[in-house]
Amino acid sequence: MTQLTFARAINAGLRKSLENDSKVVLLGEDIGALGGVFRVTDGLQKDFGKHRVVDTPLAESAIVGTAVGLAYRGYRPVVEIQFDGFIYPAFDQIVSQVAKLHYRTRGAVKMPITIRVPFGGGIGSPEHHSESPEAYFTHTSGLRVVTVANPQDAYTVIQQAISCDDPVLYFEPKRRYHDKGEVDESVDPAMALPMDKARVLTDGSDVTLVAYGPLVKTALDAASAAADEGISIEVIDLRSLAPVDYEPVVASVRKTGRLVITHEAAQSGGLGAEVAASITERCFYHLEAAPVRVTGFDIPYPYSKLEMHHLPGLDRILDGVDRALGRPNSLSGLEG
Amino acid sequence: MTQLTFARAINAGLRKSLENDSKVVLLGEDIGALGGVFRVTDGLQKDFGKHRVVDTPLAESAIVGTAVGLAYRGYRPVVEIQFDGFIYPAFDQIVSQVAKLHYRTRGAVKMPITIRVPFGGGIGSPEHHSESPEAYFTHTSGLRVVTVANPQDAYTVIQQAISCDDPVLYFEPKRRYHDKGEVDESVDPAMALPMDKARVLTDGSDVTLVAYGPLVKTALDAASAAADEGISIEVIDLRSLAPVDYEPVVASVRKTGRLVITHEAAQSGGLGAEVAASITERCFYHLEAAPVRVTGFDIPYPYSKLEMHHLPGLDRILDGVDRALGRPNSLSGLEG
Amino acid sequence: MSTDETGHGGAKTPQSAGNPGGTGPEFLQLITPAGERISHPEFDFWVRDVSDEQLCSLFEDMTVIRRIDVEATALQRQGELALWPPLLGQEAAQIGSGRSLRADDFVFSSYRENGVAYCRGVDLTDLLRVWRGNAAGGWDPYSINMATPQIIIGAQTLHATGYAMGIQNDGADAAAITYFGDGATSEGDVNEAMVFAASFQAPVVFFCTNNHWAISEPVRLQSHIQLADRATGFGIPSLRVDGNDVLAVMAATRLALDRARRGGGPTFIEAVSYRMGPHTTADDPTRYRDANELEDWAAKDPITRLAGLLERKGLLTAELQQQVKTKADAVASDMRRGCTTMPDPQPMDIFKHVYSTPNSWLERQQDHYARYLASFGDPAGAVSEEGAR
Amino acid sequence: MSTDETGHGGAKTPQSAGNPGGTGPEFLQLITPAGERISHPEFDFWVRDVSDEQLCSLFEDMTVIRRIDVEATALQRQGELALWPPLLGQEAAQIGSGRSLRADDFVFSSYRENGVAYCRGVDLTDLLRVWRGNAAGGWDPYSINMATPQIIIGAQTLHATGYAMGIQNDGADAAAITYFGDGATSEGDVNEAMVFAASFQAPVVFFCTNNHWAISEPVRLQSHIQLADRATGFGIPSLRVDGNDVLAVMAATRLALDRARRGGGPTFIEAVSYRMGPHTTADDPTRYRDANELEDWAAKDPITRLAGLLERKGLLTAELQQQVKTKADAVASDMRRGCTTMPDPQPMDIFKHVYSTPNSWLERQQDHYARYLASFGDPAGAVSEEGAR
Numbered sequence A, B: 001m002t003q004l005t006f007a008r009a010i011n012a013g014l015r016k017s018l019e020n021d022s023k024v025v026l027l028g029e030d031i032g033a034l035g036g037v038f039r040v041t042d043g044l045q046k047d048f049g050k051h052r053v054v055d056t057p058l059a060e061s062a063i064v065g066t067a068v069g070l071a072y073r074g075y076r077p078v079v080e081i082q083f084d085g086f087i088y089p090a091f092d093q094i095v096s097q098v099a100k101l102h103y104r105t106r107g108a109v110k111m112p113i114t115i116r117v118p119f120g121g122g123i124g125s126p127e128h129h130s131e132s133p134e135a136y137f138t139h140t141s142g143l144r145v146v147t148v149a150n151p152q153d154a155y156t157v158i159q160q161a162i163s164c165d166d167p168v169l170y171f172e173p174k175r176r177y178h179d180k181g182e183v184d185e186s187v188d189p190a191m192a193l194p195m196d197k198a199r200v201l202t203d204g205s206d207v208t209l210v211a212y213g214p215l216v217k218t219a220l221d222a223a224s225a226a227a228d229e230g231i232s233i234e235v236i237d238l239r240s241l242a243p244v245d246y247e248p249v250v251a252s253v254r255k256t257g258r259l260v261i262t263h264e265a266a267q268s269g270g271l272g273a274e275v276a277a278s279i280t281e282r283c284f285y286h287l288e289a290a291p292v293r294v295t296g297f298d299i300p301y302p303y304s305k306l307e308m309h310h311l312p313g314l315d316r317i318l319d320g321v322d323r324a325l326g327r328p329n330s331l332s333g334l335e336g
Numbered sequence C, D: 001m002s003t004d005e006t007g008h009g010g011a012k013t014p015q016s017a018g019n020p021g022g023t024g025p026e027f028l029q030l031i032t033p034a035g036e037r038i039s040h041p042e043f044d045f046w047v048r049d050v051s052d053e054q055l056c057s058l059f060e061d062m063t064v065i066r067r068i069d070v071e072a073t074a075l076q077r078q079g080e081l082a083l084w085p086p087l088l089g090q091e092a093a094q095i096g097s098g099r100s101l102r103a104d105d106f107v108f109s110s111y112r113e114n115g116v117a118y119c120r121g122v123d124l125t126d127l128l129r130v131w132r133g134n135a136a137g138g139w140d141p142y143s144i145n146m147a148t149p150q151i152i153i154g155a156q157t158l159h160a161t162g163y164a165m166g167i168q169n170d171g172a173d174a175a176a177i178t179y180f181g182d183g184a185t186s187e188g189d190v191n192e193a194m195v196f197a198a199s200f201q202a203p204v205v206f207f208c209t210n211n212h213w214a215i216s217e218p219v220r221l222q223s224h225i226q227l228a229d230r231a232t233g234f235g236i237p238s239l240r241v242d243g244n245d246v247l248a249v250m251a252a253t254r255l256a257l258d259r260a261r262r263g264g265g266p267t268f269i270e271a272v273s274y275r276m277g278p279h280t281t282a283d284d285p286t287r288y289r290d291a292n293e294l295e296d297w298a299a300k301d302p303i304t305r306l307a308g309l310l311e312r313k314g315l316l317t318a319e320l321q322q323q324v325k326t327k328a329d330a331v332a333s334d335m336r337r338g339c340t341t342m343p344d345p346q347p348m349d350i351f352k353h354v355y356s357t358p359n360s361w362l363e364r365q366q367d368h369y370a371r372y373l374a375s376f377g378d379p380a381g382a383v384s385e386e387g388a389r
């Protein structure tokens, strides 16, 4: 067990994958000598060579498109998109090629491509550097989408993603890159909790609070603050965003009767809507109140001085918890 | 009043806009001499010239990106994306530029760009020609998204979209292009029902059925079939997909207590989830059952021989209506 | 903003100003339209081994794929196929290049290279699967080392480049080749593919069939200068060949493949040809193009031209012609049989191959749909327009 | 797949094989690094009106923007700005081109052209708004005819091309100019912009500042040949100029703008310069580049060079130097004051300008958030890490 930051944990996971499978190649902008703008690939080019850790020209569609070609050739490309906001030029290759080629070849061609995306806000960056585009991909059939909320998962899940025969979007909560946690590097990813499973983090009886990626920490903080007020929250870390592992959420909501979902992405059409709709379908008669969404607003990601207003914080989550519980809250008395 | 097909109605609306505002320019592939692959722009280049109806080189990102520049210069570009599946190369320009520039210029620069997209399946086309990508755009703050379900709306709403100062995605239900309907060309778009309002099409007391675009016809057919069985369905045509006009839906669900939503797009993360979640939030104590989604599956759009299995049809919608009503249905007895 | 505006002087490039769209005569030609073999100091070398027998075989292949094209068009008219993109007029470009490939090379093509697929040994039924709407894909790409054809214009050029980077990593001496049209050269992907191919000196051949049209748009709208010149701006050497001359195409492709195999990096080939048919069976070219143009190009027909050469060489015997016709007819009838007897897919097939490992979202939907279908006697009833109940 | 592989021969282009990354000497130069004015048969014409007074004024502008850059970097270090992208070393490229523009021309730049914004008369406080994180945008683009700077690499080149198509439609004689880096040339958008500009002969100037680096990536990774050659492959004439020579840049830009105004279509300019600072204040160039390289380029400093010319002409008087310093100091202190006294934005501002007409989704969220804030005494409390309650 060592204490590692998220960034170092992912680095260690990438290193393991590069060691274990000669077909793993990394592609991206500035991932070589610089080690990536977040240093996630630090030292890897030095140790594995320029043929395995490839600095590419500045063209995201080409990075993903050549990864498709490499996959055709039997490789397992791991692509880094430098920031969330730069994934859109690659959207066509991801949606029409990466996601669909297994289907379009009737299973003959596998697309074991991992697309690493630092995502989310809270780091004081300028525009296009704090996007939460996950819902675009969770709505895209053929892709798997995962994210991580602690360094151990960061380490394990990146390896699971790389060894998965399906394409995986691996979202890295960039504002947590420097947070540390225990990482057991001896964990065998094949024996660990599969990447498409959610994890219940705290037992609770009053409200189920679903979070993922950067907001898991906030959700846990909210749960302990709520505990001081005598409210018992069950926090679930989704981990997999497509598919969402609804089983533990259903079990929890059957117990609590209340659901709060939080994410940084815009509310309308966000993953929270999908979770709310699916849980309502599965638990309608157990729900005591409508599922509550505590999310970013339907605005372009705002300038950094005000970003904390856009991002769900501890108090806003607690306000949502109050709403789910029918306790006094900021919207008390409002109809519809 | 004349009988026009959807395609001719849009053509007439485009013609009106070109006549009324010299800043309106049309851009797209094959929209000139050919009149578009669906003939929606038939005759317009001949009548308005190559400077107003511009055949562009084959590059979707450039089509949208140059429209941004034209908007900067005070134009109102109307862009045609030839088929739904070809919008993805333009995704970056739409999401990072078109949607955000008004915000990024603090309101100084308007982006009155209309992006016309023939969408949806049911016409026996090969891959990439039958996509329903609307949820990507309804989740994108800064955009407006509309669709139409009858030739009169097709005619009126295209003009409203063009004269709107915000960017509008205008989705055209391509499998209805040849369907005819009454069109009153003397309607003043400014006086007509605004494009961001939903419309209740049939009064009903048992179930609210929400549809849009190509499935409005199917929903209406389902409602009349249900009527024969003594079930009274209120059909609502959403028209605007972002924002969704929830008022009439809320009013209806408060009356019926049951909601069914249908669309062709994949279920997970589709607009149906957003509608289900929002209506549950607003009508929780009026709902007698969980909102039901009858949608396409989480698969790439399938080959044409089987596309009718993917597309919600009359019977599948009725099965969903039965589910909402707690009547025997294909999932009876299944838990969660 | 109109393309009529281009007369205003000023914009000149050294190589080919005033030679728009690639109709100029400056290309490599080894057989004249009249069927005369003309020699070339550099390129004769690349076809030095093409025997009389091989010439006859090229003639056979070109004839067969034209026959395939005619048959598929007929199948479409008869309602057996949903759509077909004819290759009429492009036989030399497809056979000349397709026959230059080795089995371990890999092809990334557009929808139109059905003649190349024929060279790769595609199963004729597989060729039609997608156009019939029976399946999401035709052949297994690894069975003939040819990717599933691409409809998203230009996207495949990146796949070819990535595949070539893989070849390079493997230390293999194979090559990737990618086919695309004149219109495709405007797409970002094609240009990015050239950036990557040049940067990494990947063993990939960019084979651009300039058939003068992108649906209704003339090549001049995409570029005022020759498309072959585009590549040099990326540091990629390029060749412009008469795309209706099977030997010229062969020579250029062989040179390019040889360069790729020997670590010399990418090459761009512009094969100047013409789309004699409609864009697809759904297209109506009378709306946008002149009948005269068609006539001009008919005079440069690639098969007639090769026949001319065979004639001059005394090879165009009645026997050969009969043999070729028999072969073409047999292929066509095999293909027709394969098409019309292809079993219909089963409703639940649509859920197959979305993922290679189980997916909880999809499994649930699949289960629900199976239950839904089971609630009907006949699955077709479940999806009829009027409803079955 | 590594770029080390490029030795294997074969890939040659006529123009500039073996001259990768544009460090070669073949570019237009009117002032040597030593400050000597060298004459040029064609390009002297384009700067024939540049008087001694104007040379001094160019010197002043270059000095001022360097000072702005230093001040902004300091403000970032002091926590007053979140980030700053320095232009150190690129003063000649920015002032030489920026000063060539007319008020009715329109600029579409990247994040780095703060010196161009200065030429356009930007308000200094507006220049910093975005980098301080105070607003989604800085200036009103129409107030100085310069678009909000672009962070999405290359996207702005399409906007410039579209704007130029609009100019053309209007029958105006203005031009659009777009600035981008060496790295940007690899993006699909930049290449598509050239396709459109060439096809429509739009009055747009592509101004590529080759500062040799794209963050940590050397220009050689993007292209093995000169970037200026890229444009000719699109049928766009191009010029390669010494980007540290303010007169050369001016001459090239004026020629290009003149061509655009007169209906001659687009021009591509590669200004060969060097990024003397880090990519941004968040970058650490010691991880990837050699200190020697920096030294070499310091010897070609654009301001020293112009000072050399002024010296030779007897214009670099103590008075001028004092005057320029006073001006630079004044600008810097104005800018600092503007930055530090900029009022903080108000929480509810984040909802402004998303749409220009009311939007029911957003209005509801805005209303809810106002209620939420109102439930706290102090809005800051509502978003504190530990929670306020």
Ligand SMILES: Cc1ncc(C[n+]2csc(CCOP(=O)(O)OP(=O)(O)O)c2C)c(N)n1
Pocket (backbone or CB within 6 Å): B029, B058, B060, B082, B086, B089, C110, C112, C151, C152, C153, C180, C181, C182, C183, C184, C185, C211, C213, C214, C215, C275, C279
């Ligand atoms: C990205 C994308 N945009 C548009 C289309 C629609 N489309 C199909 S074929 C075609 C023309 C292609 O022309 P070209 O590249 O010259 O190839 P050709 O059909 O002539 O072989 C177009 C515009 C598409 N398939 N993909």
Ligand SMILES: Cc1ncc(C[n+]2csc(CCOP(=O)(O)OP(=O)(O)O)c2C)c(N)n1
Pocket (backbone or CB within 6 Å): A029, A058, A060, A082, A086, A089, D110, D112, D151, D152, D153, D180, D181, D182, D183, D184, D185, D211, D213, D214, D215, D275, D279
């Ligand atoms: C589409 C996109 N991809 C990646 C980035 C991240 N990024 C910011 S600047 C930069 C390098 C740009 O280099 P260049 O074009 O040479 O301009 P310079 O910074 O040298 O002025 C990169 C990769 C981005 N902003 N946008």
Ligand SMILES: [Mg+2]
Pocket (backbone or CB within 6 Å): C181, C182, C183, C209, C210, C211, C212, C213, C214, C215
């Ligand atoms: Mg073509």
Ligand SMILES: [Mg+2]
Pocket (backbone or CB within 6 Å): D181, D182, D183, D209, D210, D211, D212, D213, D214, D215
């Ligand atoms: Mg640079």
